[in-house]
Amino acid sequence: MLQTRNETDTAQRDAQMQRLEDLLSAARKAGADAAEAVFAESRSLSVGVRKGEVETVERDETSDLGLRVFVGRKQAVVSVSEFSKPTLDRLVERAVVMAGLAPDDPYASLADPTLLFKGPETPLDLYDDTYLSAESLQQRALDIEAGGLAAGSEALQSDAASAGYVQNMWSMLTSDGFSGGHTTSLFFQSGRFIATDPAGNMERDGEGRSVRHAADLPDVAETGRIAAERALAALGARKLASQKTTVIFDNRISKSLISQFLGAISGSAIARGSSFLKDKLGHQLFDSAVQIVDDPLRVRGLGSCLFDDEGVAVTRRALIENGVLTGWLLNTAAGKQLGMPSTGHASRGLASAPGVSTHNVTLGAGTQSIDSLMRDAGAGVIVTSMFGPSLNSDTGDWSAGASGFWFENGVIAYPVNEITVAGNLIDMFRRLVPANDLEIRGTVDAPSVLIEALSVGGK
Known part of the structure; x- marks a missing residue:
């Protein structure tokens, strides 16, 4: 009798859970006071082409298991990718011995049982079992x-x-009774092109998308067209004189500024005292019209989930509300260090203790179009690409290499490259003005943003 994909996945999940249950039981018998086991299975296929010829075909199927054990206030994490009984016996033995030798960590523990996800399971529609052959991907x-x-x-x-x-x-x-799992899919496509001017100067640019369901992928010809037009538009780039001017960060790269903000409100950084925002809780950081939200419950979201990697139930949170910083991003350990409960932002690999990460973060759209912002500003730079960002985590001083377009009299005049954009993020956040061109495409999304009086380094 043939099984459907869903029946096969259910059988695999049951087998995974039984293996994890046996592992936790063995860990407790070996001397662990508490334990947590995670199993991950992945299958992937991708095809790359160049100049009409197949360049790469990559197929990967992996299975990995991670075990975290606690002996008093000591912890250790180990992982394996082979699951015979002798291997798992050695895994348990090694983990308990390692934990016994580890230094005391007063903040090491499983998550608070009162915060764990207990249902109901809201449908997030994160899995599409569509099969795409290598030929169709090619x-x-x-x-x-x-x-x-x-x-x-x-x-x-x-x-x-x-x-x-x-x-x-x-x-x-986990040994305190949490049991959970999720199944997800990701479909992606991208194109990159090289444009060359008569003098031999070359510019590269591209376009790509990742989605949960195959049907949500954009038209392939449109992906190619956008990528090619971006590369062609960058030809004829000029250098700029160093100056202070208005900078508009295009919505493809404005999210990098929001990512710097997220790193600065990570509970781990706050607990270490290594964040330029460590004293800013409850302070007005942005204009009162600015909202930044983390929504883990977005249907088909690339960062969506019902619980974090410690089993803590997640919820939609305003990180910036009316311009004010409302809280930190916390896992269990960081929360204990700061005397606060976890906010459901634990993230972990199978071979490491949990860190801190967000889910689906969005900087809310403003009311003005880019054209309107350019008209109001008169002249400045639109940044469409950045590389090599540098941040002083204690002061917020930030800089990055960039390229894009110079605009004057409110319209784009010519492309520019080999420039550096710099400023202090605290000052930049205060002057940030979002445009109305927000697109939901990833795990951190933002509209284009305008910031006045930034330092632009050039020739």
């Missing part, structure tokens, strides 16, 4: 390439195009 990649080259410019050539998917199954069991 065709998608070729069509992306063809869509870009259809721009018809002799200055253009393909750099790479790819398509693929990943399907994951993750299960966790």
